[in-house]
Amino acid sequence: MNPPIVPRALVTAATPPVDHDSVIGDLHEEYLDRVRSHGRTHADSWYWSQALRSVPALLSYSRSRRSPGARIGTVVIVAVLLLTMLAVNEFAADVMCSFVRDTCTARSWPFYLVGWTDAAVFGAVLAAIVPSQGVRLAIISATALLVAIAAPIALGFSSRLTLSTWLLVFGAIPAMGLGAAAYQIVRRRR
Amino acid sequence: MAKGEFLGEFEHIVLLSLLRLGDGAHGALIRVEIESVTGRSPAIGAVHATLERLERKGLVASWIGEPTAERGGKAKRHFKIEAVGVAALKAARTALDRLHAGLSLRGAVT
Numbered sequence: 001m002n003p004p005i006v007p008r009a010l011v012t013a014a015t016p017p018v019d020h021d022s023v024i025g026d027l028h029e030e031y032l033d034r035v036r037s038h039g040r041t042h043a044d045s046w047y048w049s050q051a052l053r054s055v056p057a058l059l060s061y062s063r064s065r066r067s068p069g070a071r072i073g074t075v076v077i078v079a080v081l082l083l084t085m086l087a088v089n090e091f092a093a094d095v096m097c098s099f100v101r102d103t104c105t106a107r108s109w110p111f112y113l114v115g116w117t118d119a120a121v122f123g124a125v126l127a128a129i130v131p132s133q134g135v136r137l138a139i140i141s142a143t144a145l146l147v148a149i150a151a152p153i154a155l156g157f158s159s160r161l162t163l164s165t166w167l168l169v170f171g172a173i174p175a176m177g178l179g180a181a182a183y184q185i186v187r188r189r190r
Numbered sequence: 191m192a193k194g195e196f197l198g199e200f201e202h203i204v205l206l207s208l209l210r211l212g213d214g215a216h217g218a219l220i221r222v223e224i225e226s227v228t229g230r231s232p233a234i235g236a237v238h239a240t241l242e243r244l245e246r247k248g249l250v251a252s253w254i255g256e257p258t259a260e261r262g263g264k265a266k267r268h269f270k271i272e273a274v275g276v277a278a279l280k281a282a283r284t285a286l287d288r289l290h291a292g293l294s295l296r297g298a299v300t
Contacts, residue, residue, distance in 0.1 A: 002262070011235070021257070023238050025264025026218035030234075032260055054235025 003031045004044050007051030013076055014058040023058070027051070056129050077129065078141050085122040089115055112168055119172035123179030127187075138176035146173065197282045201249075203228065204240045205271060205279055208250065213270035216255075217241065220269070241269055249275035 002008075008024065015023045027050060034043035055077070092114045123138035146169055197205065207223040208215055215223075217237050225231045244250045255266040 014235070015238075019238060019242070019267065021264040022217060022254075022267035023234060025257075025261035025266060026216065026221070026234050026238075028262040028264060029218050029260055030222070050234055053233035056235075057233060057239040058235040060239060 001032065001035055001040075003028060003047045007048045010077075011051045011054055011058065013072065014055045023054075059129070078126065078137060081122060081125060081129075082141055082145060085118055089118045092118065112171065115168045116171050116175040119175035120179030120182070123176035123181075124183035126176070127180035127183040138180040139173060142173040142176040146170065197278055198240075200232070200236065200240055201244055202279070202282055203230075204237060205244065205249065205275055208269055208271050209276070209279065214268045215270075216266040216268050244275065245269075247274075248272060249278055 008027075011023060011027065012020060027047065030050075031043050031047050034046050038046075059077075093111065096111075096114055119142065123142075126138050126141070149169055203224055204220060207220050207227070210227075211219055211223055217234055220241070221232055221234050221237045224237070241250060241252070245252055250269050250271055252267050252269045255268055257263050257265045
């Protein structure tokens with residue numbers, strides 16, 4: 001019987017190759033014990049919880065071993081979070097548009113509010129996942145997002161954006177950094 | 191003692207668990223020991239990250255065992271506490287005992 005594939009892949013991506021067997025093997029061993037004692041559903045949810053809670057520690061651990069796998073893992077995790085942030089932003093903008101008519105036609109304050117809040121939450125999530133690098137990673141990933149949007153436009157592959165959309169994208173950089181910084185301040189106070 | 195030589199709270203817990211289990215304990219056993227004794231359920235990643243840090247400080251040593259079927263064909267990393275690790279635990283205990291000396295915790299929090 002095998003543990004769920006997605007959390008296993010997540011742990012594999014975050015663990016340095018030298019310790020891959022010991023970490024994955026330890027999780028597998030306890031997973032099988034839990035399948036026998038509590039059933040498959042409980043064991044699956046335990047595995048998911050262990051994997052998600054292990055990633056921050058494994059990433060910082062991996063950095064100390066300078067593992068290229070861990071760096072790739074960090075990039076993959078940041079990219080997935082970034083895509084999630086964009087999807088949440090689209091969804092929130094659509095919901096807001098159905099309630100506040102103005103946001104559908106002219107890009108007004110709710111448009112910026114949703115986008116920047118989303119970016120700040122993303123920054124805070126990033127700071128929670130990679131505590132020691134949160135603010136830096138948030139600013140780097142927001143800048144990468146800006147470049148990813150600007151490059152196709154500059155090369156003529158994509159249509160030009162409106163001024164308000166540019167404002168939203170540029171505003172996302174400090175918003176992400178502030179979200180990450182706010183998370184770190186709250187965490188230190190606790 | 192320099193700042194980096196002091197044991198962190200979780201390092202202290204992991205070292206004590208390793209001492210309780212004896213030489214040859216591995217990550218999963220240490221995780222379960224912490225959970226059963228303290229009621230705190232640490233992530234396996236946190237246990238391994240801490241063990242790696244303790245190994246870098248020279249407080250524990252590790253070696254790789256044989257792969258087994260109940261681990262999905264993966265090998266165990268066994269750990270043992272070094273004399274420096276025991277000394278660090280003694281120093282931490284002495285420091286805590288000094289801090290507790292003469293204190294009464296009863297009624298300290300209102």
